[in-house]
Amino acid sequence: HKVDHAYSTPAEHHHPMExxxxxxVWESPEKLTLYDATQGVGLTGAxxxxxxxxxxxxxxxxxxYVGGGFGSKGLWLHTLLVAIAAKAAGRPVKLALTRQMMQTNVGHRAATFQRVALATDDAGKLSVVRHHTDTYNNLTQFFEPSGKQSLVLYQAPLREVTYNVAQLNRGTPTFMRAPGETPGTFALESAMDEMAHELKMDPVEFRIANHTTKDPMHGHDFSSEFLLDCYRIGAEKFGWSNRSMEPRQKRNGKFLVGYGMATATYPGGRSAASVKVHMNAKGDVTVMxxxxxxxxxxxxxxxxxAADGLGIPVERIDVKIGxxxxxxxxxxxxxxxxxxxHPAAMEACVLLRxxxxxxxxxxxxSKLFGRKDDELAFANGKLFIKGNESSAEAYTDILSRAKRExxxxCAxxxxVSGAGLTVPSALCTPRETPPEENSDIKKYAFHSFGAQFAEVWVDEDFGTIRVKRFTSVQDVGRIMNExxxxxxIIGGVIFGIGAALMEATEYDKRWGNVATRTLADYHVPVHLDVPPIDVHFIGKPDPHISPIGARGIGEIGITGVSAAIANAVFNATGKRVRDLPLTPDKLI
Structure with missing residues (x-):
């Protein structure tokens, strides 16, 4: 059994609210202060x-504070121009880009033209996964790596991911929420749905049949992987068993009703980081x-x-970042x-204790005089001998007797992995702990996984599509704050709804400039476009990424969303749309 189809996604822009x-501000001829809307103060400064x-x-x-970035707020030329202007003017200078300027000056997600070919045996076992992407860049080396997830998901003995990148004078492509995986999961997960339909298999069961617990490219075990639980819980919470295998079988008045699903995935990165924890004589703590x-x-x-690491109320913690x-x-x-x-913050708290x-x-x-460190426990801002809370001494009393203000x-x-830039000169000065030796780096592949489920209603007369409800189940390690x-995740799903149904940057074919220059032209979801979104977490810590056990969560929520919606539209209408966004003209 084979499927071999082309899928396309348009250029998109980030459009953060801010x-x-x-x-x-030049403090002296050789000393500069920049107040900047940036996602990385160290990166921008360097x-x-x-x-x-x-x-x-x-x-x-x-x-x-930064009012959203989604990958667009690195360092762009306007920041350097402001510094040069301030020096020339001899006074502080401020520059804020207009919404129109943000269409040309600070990057975008490039359009992609992808071809995915799958082959299986009669039992539905994948034998071939091929994923080719045509895209473009400008003067930079970055391009949209839409085949990344096809190197991670599913078992298949034969696998090929290729790219053809053209250099165009069309603005600068850059990182945008889940670069690569967002357009890539649309293509791969649409093709998986098409293959399931060809095989007359349930799409969830087809994915389960091809599930892998190892990184297919390198053979490493995943550091922590509960994707099968995501499928199971998602199907149960969503009511997937009510889905009809054949399209056009469910209606609600004039609307055709369809169910669709897709797999979500994103790498689990961790970069070098330092955190300093400071306590004053009153027991107030600052985390920096x-x-x-x-x-x-x-x-x-x-x-x-920090509150957990020191055993004090969170109200006593002041956080300084940015x-x-x-x-x-x-x-x-x-x-x-x-x-x-967070691993660095917890280690700094351990060192402070x-x-x-x-x-x-x-x-x-002290009641603790002569004891060994491993004989002591902590809670409620006190140290005490294990099993003997009557020996407790407050942190403030310990500092007071030691005449310490x-x-x-700092830790x-x-x-583990990731592309974050850190500044070595700023790592834990003046006190520095030896960086941990993590032997797990070479043993495991670090990824997060999830399952996305969508219900859509399609107006048969006008082709309008409404996402009526959405269920997202995510395996992202330990959840630090529910x-x-x-x-x-809700924000990622909303982003994905926009990509599926409305977002597209249009260019004037005569002059090459961006035609969709404001939010009146470039449509993003508003409240009426957003359905109830049911989010669940597996919540099991990843023991290999860090002692904390948490992986990142900011980008996986968008992955697979557009495919789940497109697959639901097919289940509702019997029409397969392989070109985003899914606008009414493509269904009528």
């Missing part, structure tokens, strides 16, 4: 220093790292991690922030 903006001929430590970048909160809840979850002078952390991209900074224990153990006036510790963790994690 526009790109920069403020440049690049700006290079191009402006400054020492890296003389460029400070501040970005306490040069990470960014782009709407993902970094402030909240980092405070929770400043390149703080201990280095990777940019907020590649779904790596949680997996990178050991410093406090050392003070108490050496203090003849403050105490701090660094090394990467509320912020759920928010990330």
């Amino acid at each position: 526009p790109h903006a920069s403020v440049a 690049i700006a220093a290079y191009f402006l001929g400054l020492k890296q430590e003389n460029v400070r970048v501040i970005a306490p 790292t040069a990470s960014i909160d782009i709407g993902t809840g970094t402030y909240t979850v980092l405070a929770q991690t 400043d390149s002078t703080l201990p280095a952390a990777p940019l907020a991209g590649g779904s790596q922030t949680t997996a990178s900074i 050991k410093e406090l224990a050392a003070l108490a153990i050496a203090d003849q006036g 403050e105490i701090e510790a 660094t963790t090394l990467p 509320k912020t994690a759920r928010s990330q």
Whole structure:
């Protein structure tokens, strides 16, 4: 059995709510402060220093809050121009891009033209997976790697992923939420649905039959993988058993009703990161790292991690991020922030507790005098002998007797995978812990997985499509905060609904400029377009990515969404649309 079809996705733009903006202030002829809407203060500072001929430590970048980025907020030329203008003017200069400028100046997701060929035996076992992508770039080396997931998902003895990349003068393609996997899962998961229909197999059962627990390309076990649970839980929660195998069998008045599903996947990255934890004599704690909160809840979850690590209320924690002078952390991209900074934060808390224990153990006036560190436990802002809470001593009392106004510790963790840029000079100074030696790096493949289920209603007369409900089940390791994690998946699903039904950047064929220059022309989902989204997590920690056990969650939510919707449209109408977005003209 064979399927061999072409699938296409359009160019798309990020459209974060907050526009790109920069403020440049020269503190001296050789010292620059940039207030920038950036996803990485360390990255922006390092690049700006290079191009402006400054020492890296003389460029400070501040970005306490960023109103969305989705991959678009790296360093672009307007930030350098603002710095040059401020120096020429001898005063601070601010520049904010208009929505129209954001269509040309800060990158986009390139269009893709993909061809996927699958072959199976009569039992539905895949024997061949071929995935070819035609796309383009500009002056940069980045292109949309739409075949990535075809190297990870499903068993198949023969596998080929190829690219043809043309260089076009059409704006600069760049990273956009789940680069590669977003358009790539549309093609692969649509083809999987087509093969299941050809075989007369249930799409979930077809995927289960070809499930793999190893990275197909390298033979490594996945560090933690519960995709079969995602399928099972998703099918149960969604009511997949009510789906008809044949299209056009379900109706609700004038609407054709269809069910579709797809697999989600995204790499589990972790980059080098450092976190410093400081406690004052009153027991108030400050957690510091040069990470960014782009709407993902970094402030909240980092405070929770420190509260757990020190056994104190979260209200006593102050989090400082978004400043390149703080201990280095990777940019907020590649779904790596949680997996990178939280192990370092927890280790810094452990080191701080050991410093406090050392003070108490050496203090003849302490109930803990002469004890060993491993005999002590902690809770409620106190240290005590295990099994003897009456021996408890508050952190503040330990500091007071030692005549210490403050105490701090800093920890660094090394990467597992990922492309985050860190700044070595800012890793844990002045106190640095030896980076951990993680032998799991070469033993395991690090990926997250999920299952996406969609119900659509299609107006048979007008071809309009409504996603009526959506279920997403994700295997992303330990969940650090249920509320912020759920928010990330919901945001990804909404992004995917936009990609499936409406988003497309149109170019004027006469002049080559972008025609969809505002949100009046470039359509994104509004509240009425978004259905109830039911999110579930497997929640089992990944023991190999870090002691915390959490993988990133910011991008996997979008993967597979457009395919699930397209597959549901086929189940509703019997018409297979292989070109996004799924607009009414393609169904009538």
